[in-house]
Amino acid sequence: MTDIIQIAIIGSGPAGLSAAARAAELNLSHVLIEKTDHLSDTIFKYQKGKHIMATPDQLVLRSDVDFAAGSREDILERWDEQSKSADLNVMLNSEVMEITGTKGNFEIKIKGGKSIKAAYVIMGIGTQGNPNTMRCPGGDLPFVQYQLDDPNAYFDEDIIVIGGGDAGIENALGLCADPKLENRVTLLQRAPDFPKAKEANAKALMSAKNDGRLDVITQATTSSLEKGWINIDVKDGTDRLPCDRVIARMGSAPPRKFVESCGVEFSSPDRLAYPVLSETFETTQPGLYVIGALAGYPLIKHCMNQGYDVVENINGNTGLKPADEPLLQEKFQSLPGQNSVSEWLEFIRSQVEIFRELTPLQMREFMLDSNVHAKKKGDEIFVRNDIGSSLFSIASGSVNVHISPTDHSITVPIGEGQIFGETGLISGRKRNATITAAEDCILIETPRNAARKLISTVPAVKRTVDRIAIERQLLQIFGSGLTRDHLNDIIKDAEVSTAMAGTALITEGDDDTDIYIIQSGSMLVEKMIGDKNVFLSYVPAGSYVGEMALFEEGRRTASVKAAVKSEVIKLQGRHFEKLLAENPALKDKIEDELADRRAMNAYIEGQKSNFDSVADLYGARANFLIEQGLGEATDALLIDETLCIGCDNCEIACAESHDGISRLNREAGTTFANIHVPTSCRHCEHPHCMSDCPPNAITRAPDGEVFINDTCIGCGNCQRYCPYGVIQMEKTPPKKPSLLSWMVFGIGPGPGQADSAWVKKKLSKSKAEAPKKAVKCDMCRGIKGGASCVRACPTGAAIRVSPEAYLGLARKEREMG
Amino acid sequence: MAKKNQSVAVHSSFLAHRNYLFLKLSLLICFISIVGYMWADFEPVRNGGTWYGYTLGTIGALLILWLTMLGMRKRWITQGHWSLKGWTSAHIYLGLALLIVATLHTGFQFGWNLHTLSYGLMIGVIASGLFGIYFYATVPRHMSNNRGEMGQADMLDEVENLDRLLRETAQPLNDKYIELVRDSTNKTVLGGNIFKRLSGRDKKCPTQAALKFFREELRTVDNASHGAILDLISVLERKNSLLQHIRKHIRFRALLEFWLYFHIPLTFALLAALTAHIVSVFYYS
Structure with a gap:
């Protein structure tokens, strides 16, 4: 074999397939090397009949192979046909063992001894890797398989699933889902529990076990296999268990090792890091390209476009713009000046501090998710108490922060290249200041998810964002007397840590002087009075605690503990002490500014003897609300039982506003000291339900409400994740006759959620079976007038509040009383 | 700051809604009606037939129609910035103002006729409404305190639990005793007709009877059963106390409800009488 092929493409997924098709179209000599005996193994392994989406919608597809949303079967069939008709040179059943050589002369060794020489190599091998295999005696028997295509394909078998990761658990649950198939499923797990699985999966597995649908054996390893048995x-x-089939899902070796062995560098040692790529997807090994999921693009359309672009590029078409060019062009259109997309990208990258270490490719991807705004002097960018969690960067110009809620004229400038809005991004809470444009400026707004991705993938961005957050908080605590230079030591030694609920950050009586900035979650401040722990205040994310110790000689006067799991930044007190000791003028100035707070502390101290059962009750009440999850709520429904007449009109209103299903249960839930917390969504700052929604159907709207949209697939993950039990899986009930016909003629079940008998009777007439979907409170999103439950309460018992407002209010009443 | 004020406003009762806006409005209406009644010129006599009488009558009739709309508003969950609490507040105060407006409309001329019947029905509606206001304002707090941290369903679950415990505890005892326990578990009635519910008691409660019986039995019983009966008594006491709470709860719920059995039918009767009153006035005048 002395012939050198122009392009060797490894992996026949969407990226590789599209690259090969382009090479064939350009009449370049090529070979498409695939490990398995079919094209596109990842998609092949999808469940039968799975519907595949073609997102992002606005991105054009640039490929010689067709792709549109459709079923797995349709898509695979079309690709098979097109690869034949386009005369692709495909090598199936060929696993690449090694790639050596350099640009112009790569040598690709294939399992079995064959080898191929190629000028360029394109790697589109995805991130699946090779499944770990059974190595015990009998591990190569034909009834051992490493994937499950169709859980309904087996009948009356003893099936052993090995591995307690997500894949194993999902397979095992799939196999026992239909009891009619009479399979006896056993899951073997090596560890005593399921640390690698998603919590929801582990829970579902245990509940299936408790229902007797399958068997689970933990701390079990396979010693040998023989026909019909597993030992x-x-x-x-x-x-020794009977066994007709083994499905081994013991994880896979990530392809990173193999890719690195080819001379490709990765961006960091992090497990999730991607290879370092140029704008043309070339790796640090010249002539070797990485595209698709391995390059960090999990979406099919992106992959196919990249395959096309890389081949064009190798063919000398270096002027080709990426397919997302028109999208970016449209974004930048609103900006003044007629710059090209790449000029804009470079301008933003060089202007904004946090973007400086991004590659052009990262810049592109990140700008696709972001928005640009050109603001005129004086324009409002956001207002205090707006809900918003996007991050803003200033590419040119500057903005003013109106730090005082009452006096609009007190402002602090933020200049070119800086960011703002990071508090909302990190804490998920409302904006804590109003921001206006100080001059004409160009701003980049990055939504929460894109910003978080950026922070987690580029370490430099995280460092910068954390530093800025600390700086801002310190300036807020100490007022204008402090300059940036004072802060260097403090910032250098700042530690970010997580405090679990109930952990004390500051203990009353200690003599440390550390200061804590609360990035997410919330804190409770308590004080021992007599032998009772009295609740003093509630500190939400975005604030700080512990600064008074610097000025109050002596020991901590109160304890601070985490109300919910919180992220805090600890700043070393000794640096502050040194700073203040060195700058007596600064100390005086700060002490003046803190006079108000000192007065408040003095007041509390002075009132100590008067703290009676009222304070006690107030504290107990606050603790109760925190226990009910209000510490992480942004908006919750409470019922003042001294006003509630139990008419359930709130439930009726809820059902009437939402397809006939009430999303709250007034009677259920807990009560304490006349406050009732019904079973209803608290719109948590970091919603548990959102953590694992396959179609990403749960989102937070601009007004703060967390809602589930129509793309819900009814998997029930959110219901399992919600610690407050406020999500139900429900079918949409049939439409009811109108209110008037009920009032006048008594037709139908009347207002509110229809009783199940009526629904059943009505449904038995129609054949259509509606799927179950997750429903929860959406705070009457899109309904004029706001939450129906509150509007429909005849006595004012139902109130919707944020925890700060409620606890703050109760405190005020007490102080005045 | 605005936000805080708002939450103060949100958390006020139906009586204090918007700083007693509708109370003030009603007082204003009453004041104007009385002043007008004093000052306006009436010939030959003060009654509904004068221009001022017609005016008051029209206002009153429109008010009555609007007040009945509360029942509709409550069930008709539409979009928009309405608040049922606001409607309730207005319903109460404007309803009370009707007392003045309609009384002045009569010109204090009463007799055994349709017109006075309408007036009487209206007074009935308002009087029953007064009970409603009183109960709405006072009962929820008592109801919440009585219930403590338990819900209605929790209380019923607890009864079931105690019944199970009663059966188990009574197991070693003789048939006569078991029969009494069975009466308690099977024949204890909660609720019943409106009078029973309002009373908050059941004089013939088998649980109470059993408790009384066993307490007395304790004096004469032999040593063998003594311990078992003591156990039984302690469970019966728990059940009895829980039943008292539940009956109280039922009583409170009944109080919140029963006035409506007068208020609503009287309202419909009033609407009928009012229609007849208006038609007859225009037909015969």
Whole structure:
């Protein structure tokens, strides 16, 4: 084999397939090397009949191979046909073992001894890697398989699933989902529990076990396999189980090692890091390209476009603009000046501090998710108490922060290249200041998810954002007397840490002087009075605690503990002490500014003897609300039982506003000291329900409400994740006759959620089966007038509040009383 | 700051809604009606037939129609910035103002006729409404305190639990005793007709009877059963106390409800009488 092929493409997924098709179209000599005996293995392994989406919608597809949303089967069939008709040179069943050589002369060794020489190599091998195989005796028997295509394909079998990761658990649950198939499923797990699985999956598995639908054996390893049997070692000896089929899902070796062995560098040692790529997807090994999921693009359309672009590029078409060019062009259109997309990208990158270490490719991807705004002098960018969690960067110009809620004229400038809005981004709470444009300026607004991705993938961005957050908080605490230079030491030694609920950051009586900035979650301030822990205040994310110790000689006067799991930044007190000791003038100035707070502390001290059962009750009440999850709520429904007549009109209103299903249960939930917390969504600052929604159907709207949109697939993950039990899986009930016909003629079940008998009777007439979907409170999103439950309460018992407002209010009443 | 004030406003009762806006409005209406009644010129006599009488009558009739709309508003959950609490507040104060407006409309001329019947029905509606205001303003707090941290369903679940415990505790005892316990578990009635519910008691409660019986039995019983009966008594006491709470709860719920059995039918009767009153006045005048 002396012939050198122009382009060797490894992996026949969407990226590789599209690259090969382009090479064939350009009449370049090429080979498409695929490990398995079919094209596009990742998609091949999808469940049968799975509907595949073609997102992002606005991105044009640039490929010689077709792709549109459709079922797995349709898409694979079309690709097979097109690869034949386009005369692709495909090598199936060929696993690449090694790639050596350099640009112009790569050598690709294939399992079995064959080798191929190529001028360029394109790697589109995805991130799936190779499944770990059974290595015990009998591991190569034909009834051992490493994937499950169709859970309904087996009948009346003893099936052993090995591995307690997500894949194993999902397979095991799939196999026992239909009891009619009469399979006896056993899941073997090596560890005593399921640390690698998503919590929801582990819970679902245990509940299936409790229902007797399958068996789970933990701390079990396979010792050998033989026809019809599996022998296992368990905690207290050995066991032998009947076994017709083994599905081994023991994880896979990530392809990183292999890719690195080809001379490709990765951006960081992090497990999730991607290879370092140029704008043309070339790796640090010249002539070797990485595209698709391995390059960090999980979406099919992106992959296919990249395959096309890379081949064009190799063919000398270096002027080709990426397919997302028109999208970016449209974004930049609103900006003054007629710059090209790449000029704008470079301008923003060089102007804004946090973007400086981004590659042009990262810049592009990140700008696709962001928006640009050109603001005129005086324009409002956002207002205090707006809900918003996007991050703003100033590419040119500057803005003013109106730090005082009452006096609009007190402002602090933020200049070119800086960012703002980071508090909302980190804490998920409302904006804590109003911001206006100080001059004409160009701003980049990055939504929460894109910003978080940026922070987690580029360490430099995280460092910068954390530093800015600390600086801002310190300036806010100490007022204008402090300059940036004072802060260097403090920032250098700042530690970010997570405090679990109930952990004390500051203990009353200690003599430390550390200061804590609360980035997310919330804190409770308590004080021992007599032998009772009295609640003093509630400190939400975006604030700080502990600064008074610097000025109050002596010991901590109160304890601060985390109300919910919180992220805090600890700043070393000794640096502050040094700073203040060196600058007596600064100390005086700050002490003046803190006079108000000192007065408040003095007041509390002075009132100590008067703290009676009222304060006690107030504290107990606050603790109760925190226990009910209000510490992480942004907006919650409470019922003042001294006004509630139990008419359930709130539930009726809820059902009437939402397809006939009430999303709250007034009677359920807990009560304490006349405050009732019904079973209803608290719109948490970092919603648990959002953590694992496959179609990403749960989002937070601009007004703060967390809602589930129509793309819900009814998987029930959110219901399992919600610690407050406020999500139900429900079918949309049939439409009811109108209110008038009920009032006048008594037709239908009347207002509110229809009783199940009526629904059943009505449904039995129609054949259509509606799927179950997750429903929860959306705070009457899009309904004029706001939350129906509150509007429909005849006595004012139902109130919707944020925890700060409620606890603050209760405190005020007490102080005045 | 604005936000805080708002939450103060949100958390006020139906009586204090918007700083007693509708109370003030009603007082104003009453004041104007009385002043007008004093000053306006009436010939030959003060009654509904004068121009001022017609005016008051029209206002009163429109008010009555609007007040009945509360029932509709409550169930008709539409979009928009309405607040049922506001409607309730207005319903109460404007309803009370009707007392003045309609009384002045009569010109204090009463007799055994349709017109006075309408007036009487209206007074009935308002009087029953007064009970409603009183109960709405006072009962919820008592109801919440009585219930403590338990919900209605929790209380019923607890009864079931105690019944199970009663059966188990009574197991070793003789048939006569078991029969009494069975009466308590099977024949204890909660609720019943409106009078029973309002009373908050059941004089013939088998649980109470059993408790009384066992307490007395304790004096004469042999040592063998003594311990078992003591156990039984302690469970019966728990159940009895829980039943008292539940009956109180039922009583409170009944109080919140029963006045409506007068208020609503009287309203419909009033609407009928009012229609007849208006038609007859225009037909015969």
